[in-house]
Each structure stands twice: as C-alpha cells, then as structure tokens.
Amino acid sequence: MVANESPELVRLYTTYTAGPDAIGRSLGRAVADRDRDAPLIAATSTDIALYPGTGRPPSVEGFRKSTRGFKELAAVSHLGPALATLVTVRAMGDGSWRPDAERLLAEVKAARTANSVELWRDTIAVEAYRGREQAIADMIDYCCAVTARYLTTALADEDHLTAETLRADYLEGGPVPVNHVMIATFFLVGLDIGHRVTRWFRSQDVDWARAMVVIAGQQGRATAGVTWNTSSVATMILGASGHRLPLERMYLAPHAPTFASPTGGDLSEVSALEPHLRAIWAGTRATVELGEVMFDGYPRFAPGAVAFPDVGDPGVTEVSEMPVIHSADDMRAMVTRLRVVLEDPRQLLSGCVTDFAVASLAAAGNDPARVTVPGLTGVRYPTDL
Known part of the structure; x- marks a missing residue:
C-alpha cells in the first residue's frame, strides 16, 4: 500500500471496480x-469477422488493403x-521538393503506361466495376497526364509550384477538375467494399436485432474514426444491415485487440480473440443496462443520426461535420468533404463519400x-493529352 491511501477504502474500491474478481466484472460475465449465442461482429481496419455464437467457427470478409483495386485507386x-505536399514543402524553403517531384513524375509516367482497360477488366477485375x-x-x-504536365512545368519553373496554380490549373481547372477524379476514386472504393460486405452479410443471415458489434483497434490515423458519425466502417456495417442494426449495439473500441488479415484460410488467430471481444462488448453493455435499473423515470440516452450541414448556400464558409450530399452532381458538398477529412482529425481520410456510396447501393x-x-458516370475524360 502506498503512502497517503486508506487500505480499507482502497479495498472497497477494488471490490466493485478494479479487482480481477470485482463485482462489476461478475455482471459483465453474466451478460x-x-x-x-448472439452473433458477434468484430471489424478491424481491414477485415470483418462474424462469430455466429455458441462456439461455432467464425468467417471473415476482407474489405480494404487486401482487396483488388484499392491500392491502384488510392494511388490516384x-x-x-502529393502535389499539395510539394507546394507546401517548397513554400517552406525546403529543396527536397525537387527530387521528390522528379520521383513522383517518373512513377506517374510509369503508371500511365501500365494503365489500360485490359488491366482493369482482366487483371484487377473488380466485380463492382x-x-x-x-x-x-x-x-x-x-489524371496521370495532367499530373505529369503540372510536375513538368513546375520542375522547369519552380515559381509555378504554388497553391494558386495547383487549384486553378489542376484541382479545379482543365477539361475535368482533378477534384472530381478524387471523388470518383474514393466513391469507387466505397462502391466495391459496400457491395461485397452487403452481399456477404446477406449470405450470413445475421440476426441484426441481437447482433453485438465491436469496431476494434485503430481506424486510419490515430485520432480518426472513434465516433459513430466519423467511422466509415460503422457507416458501412449500418448500411449493409439495411439499418436494422440498432446503433446502441455498436461499440467503437480503439484500444481493443485486433487480428491480422487471415492467410491461407487459417482462422486460428481470429477464433482465439472471440472470448476477449465478447467480454469487451458484454462489459460495456453491462454498464449501459445499469442506467435503466438506477434512473428509470429520467430521460434516457438515445443515439441519434448525425445532423449534416448543408453547403448549398455559397455563403456557408465553415462546417463542423460532413455536409449532406444531395445528389451525385453535388460536387460542392463532396469536395467540401475532401477538405473536411483533411482538416478534421476525427475523420477517416478514405471515408469522405463512403456513406453516400453505401446509401446509393442500398437504393439500387x-x-x-x-x-x-x-x-x-457520364463524364468524358480526354485521353489524348
């Protein structure tokens, strides 16, 4: 016992709260x-595992880095x-921008040469595409052509490498703004993932009213995806359930253990985590259920849908959440989302239009x-640049 503590009161504390046989833990075990026998869904940043319950073996669906086309579209x-980074580094007076620009230019040219309809149709071969x-x-x-053109110009005249020319000549200019390319690539990734995960869940016949969901570990950057409305993984699971999953049964646990993407059909690591993940969900649920026992008659907590701001009014200059997307033509809202996912550390960078892709899939x-x-869709990209 350390100084300045009461051993009796500390024992009282551990009796309910902190000891291995604490009363609170007993409630968690009872839950x-x-x-x-309830289905447990555990999502990492790359995979979703479904534990059917009562000791039955899990199944796993990968949805990100191990899937076809993700890295190729993310590269674009x-x-x-990447260009904005070069602009910023140069503005700081750091000469490292030039070798980085030369390296990026070489890779862009190589990627353009490798790109073809046959690559996408026969090699990458994503069903959703x-x-x-x-x-x-x-x-x-x-996109490779206009990127190479911008880099070539900047390397010949570094005064061209500015935020103003980046926006006017590249992100917002040209036959098709590159901003639109970024939206398309992010949307395509969400389309593929949403399609596969929805189909997989349908084949599993999940009892969504009883499902226990844990989104485990770090999602993207260290500060991102830790709330329902900032986690694209949460959005994806909710959409794939047809919004039959009660939001109150989904817990985001950034400190929970995760499993590596299974290889060769080996699910031993996934299976080994089931008791611990069930304990995390049950322990959290146990505390939640005390609310009704202790405070019946007082207003209860009810998770609600996030309110999306509307940026349709050009006078709107700031938002604190992702703006609502009215249609597939609402580029002001979608490009604003590109800015929000950079500036809001809560957001997942790849999740700027995932909810819109999943909702569009559900409607279709x-x-x-x-x-x-x-x-x-309906956009003609020049290929003779």
Missing part, C-alpha cells in the same frame, strides 16, 4: 453468458495531396451497375 486519389473498365482507364490516363438493391458514380 456475456446471457448473450453467448493521393495525387492531389464491371462495365466501367473503359471509363476508369480513361479517368486514370487523364446492391446492384453496382445501377449506381451513378460521381465524377465518372
């Missing part, structure tokens, strides 16, 4: 036993921030071919 999504391969290849060819009966892809 876990009560719900042992990142070209805008079927029928769009030519449009995707044209978009990437165009999970048929990607019926979804309008903003920045791609």
Whole structure:
C-alpha cells in the first residue's frame, strides 16, 4: 500500500471496480453468458469477422488493403495531396521538393503506361466495376497526364509550384477538375467494399436485432474514426444491415485487440480473440443496462443520426461535420468533404463519400451497375493529352 491511501477504502474500491474478481466484472460475465449465442461482429481496419455464437467457427470478409483495386485507386486519389505536399514543402524553403517531384513524375509516367482497360477488366477485375473498365482507364490516363504536365512545368519553373496554380490549373481547372477524379476514386472504393460486405452479410443471415458489434483497434490515423458519425466502417456495417442494426449495439473500441488479415484460410488467430471481444462488448453493455435499473423515470440516452450541414448556400464558409450530399452532381458538398477529412482529425481520410456510396447501393438493391458514380458516370475524360 502506498503512502497517503486508506487500505480499507482502497479495498472497497477494488471490490466493485478494479479487482480481477470485482463485482462489476461478475455482471459483465453474466451478460456475456446471457448473450453467448448472439452473433458477434468484430471489424478491424481491414477485415470483418462474424462469430455466429455458441462456439461455432467464425468467417471473415476482407474489405480494404487486401482487396483488388484499392491500392491502384488510392494511388490516384493521393495525387492531389502529393502535389499539395510539394507546394507546401517548397513554400517552406525546403529543396527536397525537387527530387521528390522528379520521383513522383517518373512513377506517374510509369503508371500511365501500365494503365489500360485490359488491366482493369482482366487483371484487377473488380466485380463492382464491371462495365466501367473503359471509363476508369480513361479517368486514370487523364489524371496521370495532367499530373505529369503540372510536375513538368513546375520542375522547369519552380515559381509555378504554388497553391494558386495547383487549384486553378489542376484541382479545379482543365477539361475535368482533378477534384472530381478524387471523388470518383474514393466513391469507387466505397462502391466495391459496400457491395461485397452487403452481399456477404446477406449470405450470413445475421440476426441484426441481437447482433453485438465491436469496431476494434485503430481506424486510419490515430485520432480518426472513434465516433459513430466519423467511422466509415460503422457507416458501412449500418448500411449493409439495411439499418436494422440498432446503433446502441455498436461499440467503437480503439484500444481493443485486433487480428491480422487471415492467410491461407487459417482462422486460428481470429477464433482465439472471440472470448476477449465478447467480454469487451458484454462489459460495456453491462454498464449501459445499469442506467435503466438506477434512473428509470429520467430521460434516457438515445443515439441519434448525425445532423449534416448543408453547403448549398455559397455563403456557408465553415462546417463542423460532413455536409449532406444531395445528389451525385453535388460536387460542392463532396469536395467540401475532401477538405473536411483533411482538416478534421476525427475523420477517416478514405471515408469522405463512403456513406453516400453505401446509401446509393442500398437504393439500387446492391446492384453496382445501377449506381451513378460521381465524377465518372457520364463524364468524358480526354485521353489524348
């Protein structure tokens, strides 16, 4: 016992709260036993595991880095921030921007050469992109071309490398603004992930009213995705459930353990985590359920939908949440979201339009071919630059 503590009161504290056999933990174990046959869904930053309950083996669906096309589209999504980074580094007087620009230019040219409709149709071959391969290849060819042109100009005249020219000549200018390319690439990733996860959940016949959901570990940057309305993984699961999952049964646990993406069909690591993840959910739920026992008659907490601000009015200059997207043509809202995910440390960078993609899929009966892809559908990308 340390100085300045009362051993009797500390023992009283550990009796309920902190000891391995604490009364509070007993309640958590009782809740876990009560719900042992309920489905548990555990999502990491790359995979979703479904534990059916009563000791039955889990199944896993990967949805991000291990999936086809993600890295290729992300590479194009990142070209805008890459050029903005070079602009910023140069403005700081750091000469490292030049070798970085030369390296980026070489990789952009190589990527443009490798890009083709055959690559997207026959090699990457994403089911959700079927029928769009030519449009995707044209978009990437165009984006690589205008990126190479901007870099070449900047390397010849470094005074061209400014925030003003980046916006006017690249992000917002040209036959098609690169801002629209970034929206299209982010949307395509969300379209593919949403389509596969929705189909997978439908095949599992999840009892959503009883489902226990834990979103485990770090999602994106260290400060991001820790609330319902800033987690694109939460958005995806809610959308895939057809919004049948009660929001109050989903817990975000950034400090919970995670499993590595399974390889070769080995689910041993995934299975080993089930008791611990169930304990996390049950322990959290146990505290929640005390509210009704202790404070019946007082207003209860009810998680509500986030209020999305509307940026349709040009006079709106600031937002504190992601703005509402009215349609696939609402580029002001979607490009504003690109800015928000950079400036708001709570947001996942890749999640700027995931909710819109999932909602669009739901409206189309999970048929990607019926979804309008903003920045791609009906857009002609020049390929002769």
